[in-house]
Amino acid sequence: MKLTRLLTLSTAMLAVLVLGMLGHITRDAWLHYEHTNTGLQALRLMQRAMVAAEKLSFERGPVNAVLGDRQPGDPARQERLVRARAATDLALMQLERELQADIGAPHPVEMAPLYRTLAAARSTVDQLAALPPAARTAERLGGAVSQMFALVPQALDAVTGYTLASERAYPRISRPLIKARYAVELREYAGRLGSVLTVALATRQPLSAADYEQLQALRGRIAQLRQQMLTPGDGSSPELVAAIARVDDVSLGAGKQLVAEIEQASREGRDYDMDTGQFALRYVPTMTPILALRDELLREAQEQAWSDHEHARYELLIASLSGVAILLALTLLILIVRRRVVVPVLRATRAVIRLGNGDYSRDPSGSSRQDEIGDMLRALSTLRTNSIEKQQLELERQRLIEELRLRADTDYLTGILNRRAFTTAGNKRLRRAFDRKESLAVVLFDIDHFKSVNDTYGHEAGDQVLIRVAAVVRDQLRDGEILARHGGEEFVVMPMHCSQQQACMLAERLRKAIAEEPLTLADGHILRVTASFGVASAGGPAAALDDLLHAADQALYRAKHKGRNLVEGATQDGLTSPA
Numbered sequence: 350m351k352l353t354r355l356l357t358l359s360t361a362m363l364a365v366l367v368l369g370m371l372g373h374i375t376r377d378a379w380l381h382y383e384h385t386n387t388g389l390q391a392l393r394l395m396q397r398a399m400v401a402a403e404k405l406s407f408e409r410g411p412v413n414a415v416l417g418d419r420q421p422g423d424p425a426r427q428e429r430l431v432r433a434r435a436a437t438d439l440a441l442m443q444l445e446r447e448l449q450a451d452i453g454a455p456h457p458v459e460m461a462p463l464y465r466t467l468a469a470a471r472s473t474v475d476q477l478a479a480l481p482p483a484a485r486t487a488e489r490l491g492g493a494v495s496q497m498f499a500l501v502p503q504a505l506d507a508v509t510g511y512t513l514a515s516e517r518a519y520p521r522i523s524r525p526l527i528k529a530r531y532a533v534e535l536r537e538y539a540g541r542l543g544s545v546l547t548v549a550l551a552t553r554q555p556l557s558a559a560d561y562e563q564l565q566a567l568r569g570r571i572a573q574l575r576q577q578m579l580t581p582g583d584g585s586s587p588e589l590v591a592a593i594a595r596v597d598d599v600s601l602g603a604g605k606q607l608v609a610e611i612e613q614a615s616r617e618g619r620d621y622d623m624d625t626g627q628f629a630l631r632y633v634p635t636m637t638p639i640l641a642l643r644d645e646l647l648r649e650a651q652e653q654a655w656s657d658h659e660h661a662r663y664e665l666l667i668a669s670l671s672g673v674a675i676l677l678a679l680t681l682l683i684l685i686v687r688r689r690v691v692v693p694v695l696r697a698t699r700a701v702i703r704l705g706n707g708d709y710s711r712d713p714s715g716s717s718r719q720d721e722i723g724d725m726l727r728a729l730s731t732l733r734t735n736s737i738e739k740q741q742l743e744l745e746r747q748r749l750i751e752e753l754r755l756r757a758d759t760d761y762l763t764g765i766l767n768r769r770a771f772t773t774a775g776n777k778r779l780r781r782a783f784d785r786k787e788s789l790a791v792v793l794f795d796i797d798h799f800k801s802v803n804d805t806y807g808h809e810a811g812d813q814v815l816i817r818v819a820a821v822v823r824d825q826l827r828d829g830e831i832l833a834r835h836g837g838e839e840f841v842v843m844p845m846h847c848s849q850q851q852a853c854m855l856a857e858r859l860r861k862a863i864a865e866e867p868l869t870l871a872d873g874h875i876l877r878v879t880a881s882f883g884v885a886s887a888g889g890p891a892a893a894l895d896d897l898l899h900a901a902d903q904a905l906y907r908a909k910h911k912g913r914n915l916v917e918g919a920t921q922d923g924l925t926s927p928a
């Protein structure tokens with residue numbers, strides 16, 4: 350697998366793994382954060398439901414006052430009832446508005462039935478209050494009070510439901526929430542304690558046996574709730590301890606005392622020194638410390654919930670930022686590896702391939718990096734330099750070999766082929782002519798009276814004559830026609846395939862050219878030389894080169910003998926067949 354492909358695959362796999370892991374962590378953090386958001390909303394709903402329950406409890410005070418009032422009633426009492434009902438309606442409306450938002454859990458309160466029950470209870474109260482006091486029988490009064498009692502449990506159900514939802518999101522606030530709910534219940538039962546007296550106070554009758562029983566049960570429940578509010582050493586804050594002390598002092602102290610006084614008067618058969626309205630005016634304020642206690646507990650729970658919520662938000666932020674940082678770091682790492690390792694390695698690979706193919710055009714070094722890759726590139730650069738030197742040496746060697754070969758084949762004086770080279774080239778051409786069944790001829794010529802040139806003008810002049818004659822003949826020949834110095838002042842020509850007659854014609858042309866060419870010597874002398882030619886050809890069954898040369902030599906001898914400066918062709922007798 351190619352390195353780039355491997356890197357791409359590894360990068361993709363790593364990215365998938367890291368993204369998956371980061372996605373999982375961030376999703377968890379997000380879900381936890383969402384969970385705490387839901388918890389906060391549940392907490393708000395719980396508070397609203399608590400306030401609604403409290404207002405429903407509170408409304409019973411003015412109701413009792415109106416039910417025990419004369420006819421026509423006291424406007425102040427009416428006014429207090431109107432205000433209490435408005436406060437209840439506002440609390441219920443706020444609860445309903447809060448419910449509009451979806452918290453992702455079934456709502457434990459149905460507003461429509463609550464509104465219906467409330468409307469019915471209020472209607473009963475208003476009808477009863479409109480009657481003359483004598484017509485308000487204990488039974489009817491008890492029914493109205495019971496209808497008012499029935500409202501609060503519905504709100505308390507909502508409180509319980511939202512308390513559980515809040516606890517799920519914030520397990521740590523479980524204890525203050527439960528205690529706050531106890532406080533709401535405490536307020537309700539303390540209220541009921543006063544409401545039990547309504548019938549007796551309104552009708553100016555002693556408390557019934559059922560009233561005593563109910564009072565007893567309520568006191569037991571209140572004592573139980575009080576017990577659960579504060580257990581020794583449970584780490585409650587000083588503010589909470591103070592709030593409970595105030596409940597003990599005011600609600601459970603003064604409030605209970607007021608109820609006990611009415612109860613005492615009832616037992617003794619005395620007339621009550623207050624009606625329902627006066628009782629409510631004194632009794633209802635004693636329950637305020639319970640609400641203060643509830644608010645203190647809620648404040649504690651809220652603080653804790655906000656702290657947990659902030660922590661969840663912080664964790665989500667950290668998870669998101671860490672994810673982004675890890676992704677950035679990974680991307681940077683991959684880019685660095687790609688730039689600093691993969692790309693140079695690929696460059697080095699291409700350089701090695703180039704060097705292997707003998708392409709030294711580019712230097713792979715080009716880098717001042719001090720790591721292993723830099724070392725490798727420098728080593729490749731050195732290899733390239735060495736290879737270039739080696740290549741140059743090889744070229745030089747080839748050139749020298751070629752030069753030596755040329756020198757071995759070349760006559761040192763005239764620059765034309767020497768006898769050895771002619772023998773090789775001539776034999777080759779003769780074989781080819783034989784294969785192709787072509788005729789071939791040789792022209793042998795010798796400078797006439799050359800000894801006298803040497804003798805007259807000196808050996809060097811003789812050399813110049815040899816050089817000039819070779820040049821003159823060379824100019825007369827076409828490419829492919831061989832000219833060689835056969836020895837001394839003797840030359841040989843092997844034209845392209847031609848007959849003896851054609852060869853004789855060529856020889857004649859050469860003879861004329863030599864004879865007509867004035868030769869200027871170094872000392873200024875001009876002389877003319879002639880040459881004698883012997884021509885021999887091998888047609889049909891070819892002759893060996895030596896035989897051809899021999900026949901040509903014989904013809905040349907005859908030319909000399911006949912007076913020189915002549916062309917003489919060989920006779921067929923002068924040839925022998927090749928072996």
Ligand SMILES: Nc1nc2c(ncn2[C@@H]2O[C@H](COP(=O)(O)OP(=O)(O)OP(=O)(O)O)[C@@H](O)[C@H]2O)c(=O)[nH]1
Binds near residue numbers: 801811836909
């Ligand atoms: N200057 C010079 N002379 C050479 C060279 N090779 C051979 N000779 C001379 O060529 C001469 C050949 O002489 P001969 O064989 O007698 O022939 P010739 O004088 O040319 O007379 P014919 O061939 O009969 O016309 C000799 O004097 C050789 O010394 C050479 O390379 N340079």
